[in-house]
Amino acid sequence: MAGQRKGAHVSMMDAYRIAEEPYYRDVGHEVELFRAAYDSRTPVMLKGPTGCGKTRFVEHMAWRLGRPLITVSCHEDMTASDLVGRYLLDAEGTVWHDGPLTLAVRHGAICYLDEIVEARQDTTVVIHSLTDDRRILPLEKKNEVVAAHPDFHVVISYNPGYQSVLKDLKESTKQRFGAIAFAYPDPAIEAEIVSREAGIERGMADKLVRIAERSRNLRGKGLEEGASTRVLINAGRLIAKGVPPDRACQFAMVVPITDDPDMRDALAGAIDACL
Amino acid sequence: MDWQGRWRAALRRIEQAGYGANVYDAYTAAGPALWRNIGPGAAVDLGRSVSYVAIRSGKRAAALLPPAAVEASERLAKPEHFARWLETVDALAKQAPRYVPLLLERTGRLLGVLDIQAFIAFVRMGLSIGRSDNERGRAFFSLASAEALRLLGDGGVEAFADRRAALQAYLTALWAIHPPLVEVPADAPEHLRRRPGFGGGGIRLPSAFAGFSADDQTALYRAALAHIGAHHRFSRTTFPSFGLKPLQIALTSLIEDARVERLAMAAMPGLRRLWGRFHMARPEGAPVAIALMARLSRALFDSDYVDPHGWVEKGRRLFDTEAASDITDPQLSRRIGGLLGNDIGQMRLQFDARAYVVQPAYRDDNLGLWHFDPQEDLPPLEMDAVFEGAVVTRQDGDGGRSETDPDAGHSAGKLRQGCDDEGIVSARYPEYDYLSGHFRPAWCTVREVAPAMGTAAATAVLRDTRSDLVERLSALMRSARISRQERVKRQPDGEYLDVDASIAAMVSRRVGEMPDTRIYGRYERRSRDISVLLLIDVSRSTADTTRDGAARVIDVERLAVSVMARAMESLGDPFAVAAFCSNTRDDVRYCRIKDFGQPFDERCMGRLAGLAGDFSTRLGPVIRHGGHYLRGQGTYRRLLLIVTDGEPSDIDVDDRQYLVEDARTAVRDLKRDGMDVFCVTLDSGAESAAERIFGRKWSLAISSPDELPQRLPQLYLRLRS
Numbered sequence: 002m003a004g005q006r007k008g009a010h011v012s013m014m015d016a017y018r019i020a021e022e023p024y025y026r027d028v029g030h031e032v033e034l035f036r037a038a039y040d041s042r043t044p045v046m047l048k049g050p051t052g053c054g055k056t057r058f059v060e061h062m063a064w065r066l067g068r069p070l071i072t073v074s075c076h077e078d079m080t081a082s083d084l085v086g087r088y089l090l091d092a093e094g095t096v097w098h099d100g101p102l103t104l105a106v107r108h109g110a111i112c113y114l115d116e117i118v119e120a121r122q123d124t125t126v127v128i129h130s131l132t133d134d135r136r137i138l139p140l141e142k143k144n145e146v147v148a149a150h151p152d153f154h155v156v157i158s159y160n161p162g163y164q165s166v167l168k169d170l171k172e173s174t175k176q177r178f179g180a181i182a183f184a185y186p187d188p189a190i191e192a193e194i195v196s197r198e199a200g201i202e203r204g205m206a207d208k209l210v211r212i213a214e215r216s217r218n219l220r221g222k223g224l225e226e227g228a229s230t231r232v233l234i235n236a237g238r239l240i241a242k243g244v245p246p247d248r249a250c251q252f253a254m255v256v257p258i259t260d261d262p263d264m265r266d267a268l269a270g271a272i273d274a275c276l
Numbered sequence: 277m278d279w280q281g282r283w284r285a286a287l288r289r290i291e292q293a294g295y296g297a298n299v300y301d302a303y304t305a306a307g308p309a310l311w312r313n314i315g316p317g318a319a320v321d322l323g324r325s326v327s328y329v330a331i332r333s334g335k336r337a338a339a340l341l342p343p344a345a346v347e348a349s350e351r352l353a354k355p356e357h358f359a360r361w362l363e364t365v366d367a368l369a370k371q372a373p374r375y376v377p378l379l380l381e382r383t384g385r386l387l388g389v390l391d392i393q394a395f396i397a398f399v400r401m402g403l404s405i406g407r408s409d410n411e412r413g414r415a416f417f418s419l420a421s422a423e424a425l426r427l428l429g430d431g432g433v434e435a436f437a438d439r440r441a442a443l444q445a446y447l448t449a450l451w452a453i454h455p456p457l458v459e460v461p462a463d464a465p466e467h468l469r470r471r472p473g474f475g476g477g478g479i480r481l482p483s484a485f486a487g488f489s490a491d492d493q494t495a496l497y498r499a500a501l502a503h504i505g506a507h508h509r510f511s512r513t514t515f516p517s518f519g520l521k522p523l524q525i526a527l528t529s530l531i532e533d534a535r536v537e538r539l540a541m542a543a544m545p546g547l548r549r550l551w552g553r554f555h556m557a558r559p560e561g562a563p564v565a566i567a568l569m570a571r572l573s574r575a576l577f578d579s580d581y582v583d584p585h586g587w588v589e590k591g592r593r594l595f596d597t598e599a600a601s602d603i604t605d606p607q608l609s610r611r612i613g614g615l616l617g618n619d620i621g622q623m624r625l626q627f628d629a630r631a632y633v634v635q636p637a638y639r640d641d642n643l644g645l646w647h648f649d650p651q652e653d654l655p656p657l658e659m660d661a662v663f664e665g666a667v668v669t670r671q672d673g674d675g676g677r678s679e680t681d682p683d684a685g686h687s688a689g690k691l692r693q694g695c696d697d698e699g700i701v702s703a704r705y706p707e708y709d710y711l712s713g714h715f716r717p718a719w720c721t722v723r724e725v726a727p728a729m730g731t732a733a734a735t736a737v738l739r740d741t742r743s744d745l746v747e748r749l750s751a752l753m754r755s756a757r758i759s760r761q762e763r764v765k766r767q768p769d770g771e772y773l774d775v776d777a778s779i780a781a782m783v784s785r786r787v788g789e790m791p792d793t794r795i796y797g798r799y800e801r802r803s804r805d806i807s808v809l810l811l812i813d814v815s816r817s818t819a820d821t822t823r824d825g826a827a828r829v830i831d832v833e834r835l836a837v838s839v840m841a842r843a844m845e846s847l848g849d850p851f852a853v854a855a856f857c858s859n860t861r862d863d864v865r866y867c868r869i870k871d872f873g874q875p876f877d878e879r880c881m882g883r884l885a886g887l888a889g890d891f892s893t894r895l896g897p898v899i900r901h902g903g904h905y906l907r908g909q910g911t912y913r914r915l916l917l918i919v920t921d922g923e924p925s926d927i928d929v930d931d932r933q934y935l936v937e938d939a940r941t942a943v944r945d946l947k948r949d950g951m952d953v954f955c956v957t958l959d960s961g962a963e964s965a966a967e968r969i970f971g972r973k974w975s976l977a978i979s980s981p982d983e984l985p986q987r988l989p990q991l992y993l994r995l996r997s
Contacts, residue, residue, distance in 0.1 A: 078763070080776070087776075088783040095783045211544065218452040223445050267445030270498050274450060274546040 014108050017069035025054065025061035026194050028186045035062050038179050039154055044132045046175075047158040049183025052229025054194075055158045058183070059113050068152055069110040071101050075120035081127045085140060097143055106131065106138045109152030117157040122171050128155060132177040188214070191230055199237025205246065208275055209233045212250060215271035216258070223264045228254045246276050279316035283307060286323035295330045298339040306342030313349035314358050325362050333373040337380065341365070344383040351387035360392055364399050372406050378417035385419065389428050397712030398427055408928050427717065436483050437704065437718060443497055447479075450544070451505030455479050458701070467641075470633055472500040475644035479504055485637050499550050499638035503533070506540035507645065511606055514647040522629035523565070523620060528613030529634070529642035530569055531595060534576035535609055538599065552578065554636035559583045565625040570635040572616075587623065591616050703904065705897045707861065710937035720861045720897035727855070727867045730885025738838040738881045748985040750843035756992035757801035759912050770796030805912035806995065807850040807872065809902050810837055812887065813920035814855045814867075819889035820921075822958060822979050829921045829958050830889045836956070836981040837919060838884055845876040850909065853880065854902065855887050858894035860928040865891070866901050872909060892926040895939035895969065899953065903946045913995055914951045921958045923965035932965075939969045954991050 025032075038045050039062070047055040056072075063070035073084065086100035105112035117125060130137050136149040157178065159170070185191060188210050196206035210233065217227030236253035240246050255268045290303050303326055310319040322345050330338035348361045369376050379386075379399065390398060405423070406413020415421035419428070436459045448454045456478045460468050472481045485496045511532060517525055541547050555577050557570040563585060572591045574581050583589060594615060598608045620627060634641055707719035765774045774797040781791035818830040837853060844851045853869040853876075867887075870880040899916065906914045924935035943953045955975040957966045966975035973994055976987050 080765075082776070088780070088787075090779065090782060090786070095786050208545075215449040218449050219445055222448050222454060223441075263442035264445055266442040267449050270446045271449040272546075274502060274544040274550065276546045 014069045014104075014110065017071050017110055018067075019060055019064040019070060022064055023057055023060040024198060025057055026186070026190060026197075028190055029181075031058065031181050031183075032062070032065070034179075034181055036066070039066055042136075042154060044155040044157070044178045046178035046180040047156065047183060048161055048180055049158075050185070050226060050229065051160055052231030053183045053185050054230060055183055056113075056115065059111070059156055059158075063111050066111075068154070069105075069108070070113060071105045071110045072113045072115060073101050074115045075117050075124075077119055077121065079120045079124055081124050082142075084124065084127055085138070086143075088142065102127070102131075103138060103140065103147060106147050106149045106153050109150030111154045111156060114155070114157045116159060118159045118170060122174075125170065125174055129174070129177070131155060185213070185217070185230055191233070194230060195233045195237050198234045200241045201237045205240060206233075206237060208246070209236055209250070211275045212254065212272050215275065216254060216268055219264065219267070223261065223267075224259055226258075228258065232258075247272055250276075279311075279320070282320050283311075283316065286320050290323055290326060293327060293330070295326075295338055296335050299326065299330060299335055299342075302339045302342040306346045309346045310349050313346070314355050318345075318349065318355065318358055318362075321359070321362060325366055328366055329369045329373075329376055332369040333376040337369075337373070337377040340377055340380040344380040347384045348387055351384070352392060357392040361387075361395065364396050368399055368403070372403055372413070374410075375402065375406060375413060375417045378414065382417075382419055386428070393712065394427075394714065397709060397714045397716075398424075400709070400711060401427065401716060404929070404931075407930070423716075423719075436481065439494070439497060443481075443501060446498055447501045447505055450502055451509055453505060453508050456702075457481055457501075459483055471637070471639065471641040472504065473641045473643050474504050474507065488637065495550060495553065496638050499554060500640065502540065502544075502547050502550060503537065503638055504640050504644075506536040507532075507640070510536040510539045510604070511645060513606065514645055515606075515610065517646045517648050521617065522632075523627040524613055524617040525646060526569065526627070526629070526632055526634075526642075527617045527620075528609050529645055530573055531576070531591075531612045531616075532606065532609035532645060533634075533639055533642070534573065534595060535599070535603060535606070537577065539603060551636075551638065554638055555581075557635065559585065559588075563623075563625070565620050565627040566632055568620075568625070569632075573635055573639075587616070587619055590619070702866070703901055705900045707896055708938040708941040710934060711931075720864050720894065722864045722866050722897050722901045725865050725867050727869055727883040728886035728888070729879075729882040730887075734885035735878065735882045738834060738885055739878070742835065742839055742981065745839045745981060745985065746842045746846070749839060749988065750846050752985060752988060753804070753843055753847055753849070753992070756804060756989075756995070758992065758995045759801050759803045759805035761799040762802050763797055764800045764802070765797045766792075766794045767796045767798055768794045770798030772797050804847070804849060806915060807906065807909040807911040807913075808844060808852075808915045808917055809872075809906045810840065810851065810853045811898060811902050811916065811918045812837055812853070812855040812869075813857070813893055813918070814887050814889050815857045815893040815921075815925075816890055817893070818921050818958075824979060826980070828889075830887065832958050832980060833919050833921070834884055834887065836958075836978075836984060838881060839981055839984065840917075841870070841876050841880075841884075850911065851876075852905065853884065854905075856893075856898040857889075857891040858897075858926055859891040860926060861894065861897075864894050864897045864901075866898060872905070893920065893922070893924045894926045894935060895920070895924040896935065896942040899939060899942040899946060903942075903949065903951060906946075906951055907949065915995065916946060916951060916953045917991075918953070918955045918970075919958065920955060920966070924969075936965045936968055939965075943970055952995060954994075 035045060035058075047058065049055055059072075060070060082100065084100045084102040086098050086103045088095045088097055090096075099107065102112055104110065114120075114125075114128070127138075130139065131149060131153070132155055136153070138147045138149065139145075140147060186194065188207075191213070192203060192206040192210045195201070195209055196203045199206070213228040213230075213233050216224065220227045232254050236246075236249045239249035239252060244252070250272045251269065255265055255272070259265060259268070287300075287304065287307070291300050303323065306322065307319040310322060322342065325345075326338050326341050329341050344365075345358075345362070349358055352358045352361055365376065365379070368379060379402075386395060386398065402413060402416045402424070405416050412421060416424045419425065440457055440459075444454065444457055447457070455474070458478050458480045460480050460482050468480070469482050470486070472479065474480070479501070481497065481500060485493060488496060515528065515532075520528070537547070537551060555574040557567070557574040559571060559582065561567055568585060568587055571583050571585065572588050575583050575588050575592045576595055583592075591612070594612045595608075598612060602608070701721055702724045703722045704718040705720050705722065706715040706717050708715050764770070766777045767774070774795055777792065777795040777797075781793070781795050784791040812833055814830060814833075818833060819828055821828055822832055841851065841853055850872050851870070852872045852874075855867045855869060856865060858864040867883075869883045869887075870876055874880070895918070899918070902916050906916055923932065924939050925932065926935060929935055946953050953970060953974065955966045955970040957964050957975060957977040959977045959979040964977065966977070969975075973990075976990055978984065978987055
């Protein structure tokens with residue numbers, strides 16, 4: 002019975018494995034750093050603006066290390082039981098359902114908590130016992146203590162731009178992690194990434210990156226955040242499909258980012274200047 | 277009597293009154309036209325007005341009236357509109373007869389643009405200006421002043437104000453710089469209005485580019501900013517002008533323009549399209565210096581352009597050779613400019629520095645590129661322009677004001693202790709004229725002035741006293757829950773069933789445990805998400821004592837504000853503090869004491885302590901300006917809290933109702949944009965218009981800060997709803 006259940010879970014884990022190599026361009030020494038952190042099971046925090054490649058990086062590392070990856074997108078209403086698991090009712094009675102964190106702990110996956118500051122602070126403390134040398138997860142309701150699988154690893158991400166007094170990690174949470182800071186890559190590297198991911202010529206990718214720089218100049222001066230690498234790739238993909246570059250840029254880099262007519266006007270001018 | 281008879285009687289009256297043949301002839305000629313256009317009554321009525329105008333404004337004005345009436349009758353189709361036009365002219369003749377001829381001479385132009393409503397507003401506005409300053413009134417009615425032109429929609433003034441934000445963002449996007457963009461006033465000297473320019477930390481732009489279509493205007497503004505940004509990035513230093521002739525200065529600037537544009541286009545190739553459309557020089561016409569220079573500009577910009585003139589080709593060759601070796605070196609422009617200048621001299625071509633305008637139109641006048649030595653004997657054009665450029669934000673109002681208002685000169689001296697003397701023009705706001713129901717466009721100029729620091733002792737009082745009040749207020753604010761409603765789960769009672777908790781309770785029952793009965797949820801305001809902008813009135817009247825005579829109003833204001841600020845600071849709520857006063861609509865002063873995101877520290881308290889009461893209270897533009905800052909705050913509620921001592925007033929307005937109604941409109945506009953405006957009036961015994969402006973529930977009167985803890989809950993209660 003137990004074996005059967007375990008078998009079922011192992012095959013379930015397969016769904017979390019990444020078969021193909023996700024493209025990732027190493028810019029600093031983050032691959033090396035992450036591997037070392039994984040080897041010593043030091044929890045890792047990824048910091049950086051939206052769309053700069055944090056999630057892609059985790060996927061890439063999970064593929065490299067051959068571990069399943071369980072991603073949880075954190076949100077305000079998330080409770081500890083959304084992470085850990087809960088009893089549910091079925092026709093026969095009550096059934097325990099493991100939450101994503103418990104799944105990762107039991108089966109040795111990498112658990113990636115995306116945008117962790119979105120979750121309330123009292124929710125995030127459940128990872129404390131997993132991120133120090135205890136490496137255990139107590140399931141209070143079930144009266145069980147799960148010892149972490151040796152391969153289990155915690156990765157969290159957050160965007161320092163969204164930080165406010167209300168939304169920040171507890172000091173005691175922060176200090177359990179090693180951190181890798183992400184930024185938009187250098188123009189040459191970013192163009193290489195855009196060109197490869199979107200399947201467009203290098204020359205066009207260079208132009209897109211230049212437009213992105215213009216829009217990042219407006220950060221904090223009308224825009225919350227400039228165009229990210231992800232946005233550039235979206236624009237590039239449309240261009241690869243034959244959409245005229247200025248229209249593709251409007252679609253991917255202007256309209257989604259701002260509703261302010263003045264900002265749209267300025268961005269349209271900047272796009273025009275760069276193409 | 278039939279209409280024929282009445283018309284003849286009217287004619288006879290004019291004839292016998294002895295206004296002279298001119299008046300009589302004009303009336304005789306105008307009568308039939310009016311009869312035809314409007315009706316016989318209009319022709320007869322005009323006679324009465326002609327007599328009245330002749331008595332009030334003289335024979336010349338009376339002779340102007342009949343032709344003007346014919347023109348008005350053609351523009352105003354409806355008889356009742358014509359009647360109102362005539363009434364307005366009569367009213368002007370009654371109140372300010374000296375302006376009547378000016379108005380009548382321009383009837384066609386005015387009614388070509390304005391409808392009758394706007395025409396009446398125009399005359400009223402002119403009357404209000406003329407009342408305080410005859411010269412300005414005269415300029416207004418002769419359509420020579422900027423404010424009159426603005427009203428006529430000439431000069432694209434509105435257009436620039438509408439464009440400013442987009443242009444500012446465009447400049448920032450392209451070059452990552454954000455100097456202020458200043459519009460050159462419509463009444464500035466001609467040479468400043470022709471071309472954009474930079475220097476002194478700002479960029480000045482003409483209100484419109486003369487001779488270009490509306491479509492081209494946007495492109496020209498962008499082209500100008502892209503070009504000036506390129507100077508910022510690639511010119512970096514200024515050239516010394518010492519020992520250079522105007523021609524050499526102009527040519528060096530021309531080469532430098534080409535150099536920075538080439539560098540800019542390497543980074544942003546699309547700029548070639550933007551700039552290229554304005555290079556319209558052709559290889560034709562007389563080879564005069566100015567034309568050749570425009571052709572050289574084009575040759576350097578456009579490699580496909582062919583020019584038969586040897587000088588132009590030489591310029592291109594020199595530039596291309598030098599650019600190939602090191603285009604990043606600004607000295608290249610000096611060298612080539614010098615060489616080409618000598619050639620012009622050898623060709624014996626005249627260069628008229630006064631007539632020279634940089635081509636194409638988007639390029640700046642290059643004054644920002646040069647470092648002029650004030651001792652040097654420079655051509656007058658450049659000298660004027662340099663000094664004008666530095667003071668372009670100042671207005672001509674000062675001299676005129678001190679003449680008409682002896683008080684202004686006296687208080688200006690005082691002001692220098694309180695505030696920096698001129699300040700930066702940071703915005704122009706429209707003002708609402710309740711009589712005409714129209715906004716007067718760009719009517720009030722808000723200047724941000726630097727605050728003065730108070731003495732250490734005064735600062736210490738604000739910092740250290742009344743901690744008891746601070747504590748009571750912060751306790752009060754802490755308990756105020758002003759935020760979006762949040763969902764609270766697992767409550768013993770509430771407005772909905774918490775599904776998660778209900779399932780957990782069922783589970784507990786099934787496994788035989790005691791279920792948790794807290795299975796409800798509800799919506800609650802749990803935190804405080806509010807930003808506050810405190811505005812302090814520091815007008816002259818705040819130097820009076822409060823009604824009980826115990827203290828000066830401004831001291832009470834200061835203490836009240838510091839107590840509120842200290843309380844908010846201790847809670848970590850975002851807030852800002854600013855003070856305001858005004859000295860006519862051209863000089864509304866706004867003095868920032870603490871910005872959002874800045875701590876309320878010793879320096880802020882020093883500035884607060886340094887406030888001195890002077891000038892008047894013009895609330896409308898201040899509310900609009902405060903709203904501008906508050907609008908950027910991302911909190912749930914945004915509160916503009918005004919601390920004042922009475923009703924708005926200013927020396928250039930004698931209708932008290934006017935400023936009250938304008939302030940009311942400003943408050944209404946802010947509320948419409950989702951901001952709250954609240955007023956704390958310090959009871960100085962003066963009549964208060966606060967309820968009229970802010971609403972009864974949005975204002976409260978106190979006479980000492982001690983009343984704040986009892987009275988402020990009223991405010992927080994209102995914010996909850």
